[in-house]
Amino acid sequence: xxxxxxxxxxxxxxxxxxxxxxxxxxxxxxxxxxxxxxxxxxxxxxxxxxxxxxxxxxxxxxxxxxxxxxxxxxxxxxxxxxxxxxxxxxxxxxxxxxxxxxxxxxxxx
Numbered sequence: 001x002x003x004x005x006x007x008x009x010x011x012x013x014x015x016x017x018x019x020x021x022x023x024x025x026x027x028x029x030x031x032x033x034x035x036x037x038x039x040x041x042x043x044x045x046x047x048x049x050x051x052x053x054x055x056x057x058x059x060x061x062x063x064x065x066x067x068x069x070x071x072x073x074x075x076x077x078x079x080x081x082x083x084x085x086x087x088x089x090x091x092x093x094x095x096x097x098x099x100x101x102x103x104x105x106x107x108x109x
Contacts, residue, residue, distance in 0.1 A: 002027070002028045003025050003026065003027055003028070003033055004025070004026055004028075004106055005023070005024075005025055005026075005106065005107045005108065006023075006024060006025075006026045006082065006104050006105060006106050006107060007021060007022070007023050007104075007105045007107055008021065008022045008023075008024060008082050008101060008103075008104050009021050009101070009102050009103040009104075009105075010022075010088060010099035010100060010101050010102060011099060011100055011102050012097065012098070012099055013087070013098040013099065013100055014097055014098060015097075017043050017044045017045055018041065018042075018043055018044075019041070019042055019043075019044055020039060020040070020041045020042075020099055021039055021040055022037055022038070022039035022054060022077075023037060023038060023039065023107070024037040024054070024082070025037075026082055026104075029081065030081040030082045030083050030104070031078070031081060031082070032054075032077060032078050032082060034056060035056065036053050036054065036055055036056060037053070037054045038051065038052070038053055038054075039051070039052050039053075039054060040052070050062060050066075051063065054075070054077055058074070058075050058076065058077055058078040058079070059072055059073065059074055059075065060072065060073040060074075060075055060077075060090060068093075069092055069093030069094055070092055070093075070094050072092065073090040073091060073092040073097075074090065074091045074092070075088060075089065075090045075091075076088060076089050080101075082101060082104050083101060083104060084101055084102060084103060084104065085100065085101065086100070086101045087099070087100055087101075088100075088101065
């Protein structure tokens with residue numbers, strides 16, 4: 001099975017200007033490969049950046065800087081095809097958040 005590196009760009013469907021980028025390895029069909037991948041969430045009009053790790057089980061971990069209950073979020077990232085228009089859902093004790101994939105760009109390893 002052919003795999004390739006890609007950067008996935010998403011936008012929040014709830015909070016205008018909130019964007020997310022994730023670097024990952026995709027199968028030819030567009031599903032994320034196994035492994036941990038790194039990304040960043042940010043507001044488009046600021047310099048603030050919030051790094052995160054997409055864990056193997058699909059959870060998002062924002063790291064020690066983020067207090068519970070927002071540190072860990074459940075997601076359906078690994079169940080979605082990484083293509084423009086797909087909706088990815090994140091759930092935490094603080095609520096549910098939806099993001100739409102706006103661009104998938106092949107990158108070089």
